[in-house]
Amino acid sequence: xxxxxxxxxxxxxxxxxxxxxxxxxxxxxxxxxxxxxxxxxxxxxxxxxxxxxxxxxxxxxxxxxxxxxxxxxxxxxxxxxxxxxxxxxxxxxxxxxxxxxxxxxxxxxxxxxxxxxxxxxxxxxxxxxxxxxxxxxxxxxxxxxxxxxxxxxxxxxxxxxxxxxxxxxxxxxxxxxxxxxxxxxxxxxxxxxxxxxxxxxxxxxxxxxxxxxxxxxxxxxxxxxxxxxxxxxxxxxxxxxxxxxxx
Amino acid sequence: xxxxxxxxxxxxxxxxxxxxxxxxxxxxxxxxxxxxxxxxxxxxxxxxxxxxxxxxxxxxxxxxxxxxxxxxxxxxxxxxxxxxxxxxxxxxxxxxxxxxxxxxxxxxxxxxxxxxxxxxxxxxxxxxxxxxxxxxxxxxxxxxxxxxxxxxxxxxxxxxxxxxxxxxxxxxxxxxxxxxxxxxxxxxxxxxxxxxxxxxxxxxxxxxxxxxxxxxxxxxxxxxxxxxxxxxxxxxxxxxxxxxxxxxxxxxxxxxxxxxxxxxxxxxxxxxxxxxxx
Amino acid sequence: xxxxxxxxxxxxxxxxxxxxxxxxxxxxxxxxxxxxxxxxxxxxxxxxxxxxxxxxxxxxxxxxxxxxxxxxxxxxxxxxxxxxxxxxxxxxxxxxxxxxxxxxxxxxxxxxxxxxxxxxxxxxxxxxxxxxxxxxxxxxxxxxxxxxxxxxxxxxxxxxxxxxxxxxxxxxxxxxxxxxxxxxxxxxxxxxxxxxxxxxxxxxxxxxxxxxxxxxxxxxxxxxxxxxxxxxxxxxxxxxxxxxxxxxxxxxxx
Numbered sequence: 001x002x003x004x005x006x007x008x009x010x011x012x013x014x015x016x017x018x019x020x021x022x023x024x025x026x027x028x029x030x031x032x033x034x035x036x037x038x039x040x041x042x043x044x045x046x047x048x049x050x051x052x053x054x055x056x057x058x059x060x061x062x063x064x065x066x067x068x069x070x071x072x073x074x075x076x077x078x079x080x081x082x083x084x085x086x087x088x089x090x091x092x093x094x095x096x097x098x099x100x101x102x103x104x105x106x107x108x109x110x111x112x113x114x115x116x117x118x119x120x121x122x123x124x125x126x127x128x129x130x131x132x133x134x135x136x137x138x139x140x141x142x143x144x145x146x147x148x149x150x151x152x153x154x155x156x157x158x159x160x161x162x163x164x165x166x167x168x169x170x171x172x173x174x175x176x177x178x179x180x181x182x183x184x185x186x187x188x189x190x191x192x193x194x195x196x197x198x199x200x201x202x203x204x205x206x207x208x209x210x211x212x213x214x215x216x217x218x219x220x221x222x223x224x225x226x227x228x229x230x231x232x233x234x235x236x237x238x239x240x241x242x243x244x245x246x247x
Numbered sequence: 248x249x250x251x252x253x254x255x256x257x258x259x260x261x262x263x264x265x266x267x268x269x270x271x272x273x274x275x276x277x278x279x280x281x282x283x284x285x286x287x288x289x290x291x292x293x294x295x296x297x298x299x300x301x302x303x304x305x306x307x308x309x310x311x312x313x314x315x316x317x318x319x320x321x322x323x324x325x326x327x328x329x330x331x332x333x334x335x336x337x338x339x340x341x342x343x344x345x346x347x348x349x350x351x352x353x354x355x356x357x358x359x360x361x362x363x364x365x366x367x368x369x370x371x372x373x374x375x376x377x378x379x380x381x382x383x384x385x386x387x388x389x390x391x392x393x394x395x396x397x398x399x400x401x402x403x404x405x406x407x408x409x410x411x412x413x414x415x416x417x418x419x420x421x422x423x424x425x426x427x428x429x430x431x432x433x434x435x436x437x438x439x440x441x442x443x444x445x446x447x448x449x450x451x452x453x454x455x456x457x458x459x460x461x462x463x464x465x466x467x468x469x470x471x472x473x474x475x476x477x478x479x480x481x482x483x484x485x486x487x488x489x490x491x492x493x494x495x496x497x498x499x500x501x502x503x504x505x506x507x508x509x510x511x512x513x514x515x516x517x518x519x520x521x522x523x524x525x
Numbered sequence: 526x527x528x529x530x531x532x533x534x535x536x537x538x539x540x541x542x543x544x545x546x547x548x549x550x551x552x553x554x555x556x557x558x559x560x561x562x563x564x565x566x567x568x569x570x571x572x573x574x575x576x577x578x579x580x581x582x583x584x585x586x587x588x589x590x591x592x593x594x595x596x597x598x599x600x601x602x603x604x605x606x607x608x609x610x611x612x613x614x615x616x617x618x619x620x621x622x623x624x625x626x627x628x629x630x631x632x633x634x635x636x637x638x639x640x641x642x643x644x645x646x647x648x649x650x651x652x653x654x655x656x657x658x659x660x661x662x663x664x665x666x667x668x669x670x671x672x673x674x675x676x677x678x679x680x681x682x683x684x685x686x687x688x689x690x691x692x693x694x695x696x697x698x699x700x701x702x703x704x705x706x707x708x709x710x711x712x713x714x715x716x717x718x719x720x721x722x723x724x725x726x727x728x729x730x731x732x733x734x735x736x737x738x739x740x741x742x743x744x745x746x747x748x749x750x751x752x753x754x755x756x757x758x759x760x761x762x763x764x765x766x767x768x769x770x771x772x773x774x775x776x777x778x779x
Contacts (some may be wrong), residue, residue, distance in 0.1 A: 084440070085434065085438070088438035088439050088440050089438055095439075099439060099440050106401070106422060106424075107440050108424070108440075136622075136624075138620060138622050138624035139624060139626065141579055141620070141624060142620065142624035142625075142626070142683075143626075143638075144579070144613065145577055145579065145613060145617070145618045145687075146613070146617075146637075146638035146642060146686070146687070146690060147610065147613040147614050147638055147642035147643075147690060148638060148641060148642055152641050152642070156637060156641060157626055157637075160628050161626075161627065161628055164628070185427075186427055187426075188403065188424035188425055188426045188427075188431070188432075188435070189424075190424075190425075194406075194425065197342055197406060197407075198342075198406060198407070198425060200342055200343065201341070201342030201343070201406060201407030202365070202407075204345060204346045204349075204365075204368070204369050
């Protein structure tokens, strides 16, 4: 049993590598911040494209739905490896974009962010869609009857209401995204999991990995609680007969 | 209507997967190495000897489960014949390999692994079976001509290897990228996302021979001896392996295998290389 | 005869294979108040919604103030074959479910479309909104959110919201059906005032009393067609058609 503690909870190892792992964990947070911001925007764009009305715009809706279906289905790891393994060879793309070193971050960082945004754009688009569709149909009718066109109605009436319905599921997606930043370790970006593996092979001890897990837990656990409370509050609202909230 | 279409689609997919699996499994391979299959051609019959190895790492170990081949694999099979054991190679990740052997997950580990003090805390090593050095790989025509030229540049190596350690020691100002597998690092070089790779010389040589526009610009003698690792305290097994290795070296089998994989005669020093297990 | 504000001819509407409107004609003059009665499923609400193109008809013609609002043959069915903007800016509608914007105050509900669609300045819109809300008796509720208002109050805000766009015709789709009985009167009073001020109104309703007192004309619809129409004294007191008699019998003898 003490073997177990030595292997996983060796506090000396944790102590010696604490700052190293923490610094690497901060990288995960940076990846998360960038990818989350971009994915939230991209997802909204996708959701709105999907809502475009009229027969003429059917091709756009179709492509959007196909994109969303496709990238919800392909594992992120595959996307990361496809991007990092293939893009550098696409010589028709100029080097500065093909192998990006923007804002001091090396190319694996950007390949990782790209993969995360591509996939989480699809997931967040579905969350937005649920919110939009949960807004009662009469809202759109009222807005259009007052003379607003589709975009005005979306911007002033539908989307603001949709946004109030989605914090809980959206936060769940963000939590998922934060954890998935660890996938970038496979393309040699020095985030927390990679560094923990290095310590592992150096010290033949997994305690740094436990430390990394710990960092994730203390950030995510409070967020998960917030989600729980948001959901409970929404259900309470329905019970008190206040206006809507279905999502 | 939609329901039945979905079910139909799933049924077809499952059927397709099942048939692919059936065809693919025709070779009768299994990586969980019970009796029979496992590594290459079974050696001299007798009790199986599970050998952990990080595959692929050409030319030392490569190939598909059930059809592993390479210098390590063939050498181990030859040793196995001498000592009456059948080696079964199992793919595993390099960074945990010594711990795994130490805890009995494998009988031995043979993975182009350098004998180091740190590693000896967990395992015991056989006599060296290969004398190596690190090589610096760059793209053909690159202005980089030596290890020092890589200072300040992006360098790749494999996680947990002595190549990575060398990079960290000598190239303090460079961005060092540790890839999970050796071939990943080499691919990054070919792709142009890194400017140099530090990796075991024979592996580098093999990669150059495979093509892709890369070349070795410097070899760094690091006095690296490769050994076969066993769990600490397994003195009997270790003695057997050492004996087998010696026999293989003496009857010319070693030279044959060496020349097959490295296209050159083996250095004399390896025949007399010994190592005291601690 | 006052000038014709709205003229519909041969309106047909289908939902899938179900024919809801089977050729309906209606002409409404300026300042006229027309009440449409009928059992549920008669198509009266659908007909009303055809007028402002919430349900674009499959067939038929619509004239607003003498102008044909169909974009011409060959433009297919659906929204894009009609002059949507022209219609929506002249025809206002009030819904059974109010459909107020819950994330906006009463005042904001009334100013939003004024600013975005008509391009009025903030002050203009506010002034107009305040005036209208005071007119419907909600001058003290300007900054309240809909969830704090009673059903009757919400509906009055909805009326003010539609009026703010200066429509020429107002449509009312069973606007009191979702209200508690004691709140119905305040809404009907507002509508009565509106009628007295000369607004052209087409009202789908179950409130026979209102129809009798306020309507210039009553239309009875059943199964997708107009069965009978005429002044309330005639249709309500002395119906000619069997179906009308049946319906009124059921509604009045309660």
